[in-house]
Amino acid sequence: MIQLPEAFREKMKRLLKEEYDSFIDSYEMERVQGLRRNPIKITQEEFERLSPFHLKKIPWVKEGYYYSGQERPGKHPYHEAGLYYIQEPSAMAVVELLDPRPGETILDLCAAPGGKTTHIAGRLKGEGFLVSNEIHPARAKILSQNVERLGVKNGVVTNEDSHSLSQYFPEFFDRIVVDAPCSGEGMFRKDEAARLQWSPDHVNLCAKRQGEILLNAAAMLKPGGVLVYSTCTFSPEENEQVIEEFLLSNDDFSIEDMGERQGLSEGRPEWSKTGRKDLKKTFRIWPHKTEGEGHYLAVLKKADRDSGKIKRTEPEYCKDALIIKEAEKFFQDILVDPASYLIRKEYILFGDQLYLISPEMIQFKGMKVLRPGLHIGTIKKNRLEPSHALALALKKEEIRQWVDLPAAGGEIIRYLKGETLSEDGLSGAQLEKKGWVLMNVDGYSIGFAKLAGGILKNHYPKGLRWM
Template sequence: MNLPANFLVKMKNLLKNEYEDFYKSYYEPKKQGLRVNTLKISIDDFLEKSPFKLEKIPWVKEGFFYQDEERPGKHPYHEAGLYYIQEPSAMAVGEMVDAKPGEKVLDLCAAPGGKTTHIASKMNQEGFLLANEIHPARAKILSQNIERMGIKNAVVTNETPARLAERFPDYFDRILVDAPCSGEGMFRKDQDACDEWSLENVALCASRQGDILANAANMLKPGGRLVYSTCTFSPEENEGVISHFLKNDSRFKLERIEAYEGFGKGREDWIPDAASDIDKTLRLWPHKLQGEGHYIAVLTKIDGEEEGKRKYAEVLRDQKVLKDYTQFAKETFIKQPQGDFILFGDQLYMLPNETLSLKNLKVLRPGWHLGTNKKNRFEPSHALALSLKGEEVKHTWNIASDEIESYLRGESISAKGSKGWYLVEVDGFSIGWGKLAGDMLKNHYPKGLRWVGK
């Protein structure tokens, strides 16, 4: 690994007698982790079914290390959304957000979706989750991961923090700012981050992080929690950004957060004019724990007034438009889902409760994607399949994990039964749709996800 010379000099000056251990950590194998998706399976049930050798991650109850030789991304359980492959240290951030069912939560810099999906699992499909990503291509990946994990209560936007701050003043109970950073903590697993690093980029990141944090602050309601995190060691982007923010916004205070073995404190001595209680923030070090570098600060908004009257999203009122969906729902569900509908072109969604108006925002996913209104018929979405359980539908077709590859390749299945839509399952967990007619279960697994050449 070719680490930047200026970075090494900087870290040696900061860490002093810890530097040698820190440097050696770059030449040790990186640890791999997965987080169980409790929206779909309990931790105990997953451990019973898991084909992988797993070791508990201390700082997140749903998190586990897996062995280097294993490939959980190539297993059907990954396609079914039973877990999310996530860097172990990064899992600490979702824990610190500590979202609760029924709350309004914002993940402001959300792609690719590891922390968003962690937050969603804590919310248990209740409340309003807004996941935003400013880069369009990354926003699409975020939306796909939300779909795979079966999340119903998330809206995905592709906006600037400033635009969202105009629309959602004093609105959210919790906000995560996992800020774009110089990526020093990811050097061991991402050579591109290493190659792109410079002292100038560190300064640029710190300035941008301050702007993002200021916009986030205005979207948090009084009493709300704001979590700031980075995957860099740079004091300018960590203690420096938080100290500057607190100096300029008296509405916030730092909270002391639980530290596990290997977690370090924020360093007052590494920046000028540090906040007096900056040691309440946390640093995760690769030479002290089995994970990469991270920084986490938790702030509470102690002052401010909640915004008054709000404009909520316009919902679909024309029942004629829902005619084909209603027929599908009657034939497919044991108990029909309840909520407000919205139509994006020919795509039908169900809005999370209390969704504000999304007009003039760049929206990729305005809620739970139900499917497509086609001519005289309704076709259910892959997102709908992945968010359902077998007991919620009238027809299921279960396939064992060691036999499901042909389905994932897009092949149809010889079958007998009542005609109509079937929720296809792998070992009892939803993975897609099939439609039975004429002793054949036609495959509706999306072409873009099929296991071609795997």
């Protein structure tokens, strides 16, 4: 039996009244598991045909599926290929309400570990610009790894506090997600640490911090833009009351009416300080009402006005002719059609690391940036060694040389363990000469190898190798 804090029980009993028993009973139910298809890599038809898991659609998000708790999708080669992201089902509602469109500029302000960021990237379809920020350095690294795994090309990962970030991006973004750090009450069923850390004082501390983050986010939203605020907690202090206080001091914002949504309940005006009726347009997901953990969501719209053209200062692009020449030579050698990588000026050098960044990226000198764009590779003595991120961003049909291994076969496991493979006996391969080869699982890129003398030398990163 899950041990809930007594003060939390008393609070929820007071708030939920006749719903309280059903709510408490939900803690003894098995929690549901979810994963989300990655549209950057795979279509719905392909995914449902290939998936080895027993899946059921999640009603509030088109890319989302429930899977059985007995299955382990995190231990499958398709996971390493970035075909899906394992995510709690209710959290998927956030980006569904954000509704990002290809070509837009988007900010995910509190982005680790990357569920909402990778969801946004899938909706952008490689068009537009995505900044994913995380204040905690260790969590920002995990975020960056997930951006890489899912093959995101048009994303930047930063490690700033919200105020510092707002100084770089004033009124810059079309849409923003603020999945605010919270007391985590909605995660009590699966997270013992959240239960142990909870207290009424912690709730109030979170609410204060959430208000500050929301104000900084608002400063980065363009006039006419949309902001989605979300938490995975039940406390009105962190939900309706945060939104209410924000609206009272920001009259250029209003709550968007998103209509009824399957599985989502109305926010509760009676839990605010003034009872303002527009809080019914916000949303809650309850574990005793639907198959998901607790979540709160509010969609805010900034009033449209003419703010003038945003002044953008370009980053310092790489101008080293030798490095650019080596990059061009590399792409001409490995790609069927290298034009999309060659007719670009947006290469930058981070030490000896070469990146291709989005044309929308600003001058980021002084900003804490973990991943300024697509990591192309490492410059070594005037040659380019491609990165794992590049492999995951490429498709088999783009590459001159490739190997395609079945997910059910032993060779893919050997590759993921870092072993070398022989060219002999590979049934699915297009190999012509020594050099770089894109490794695939059932047609989807998973890493690089280098062919020499009939042997494929493994370049799967050591830190990711299976034991």
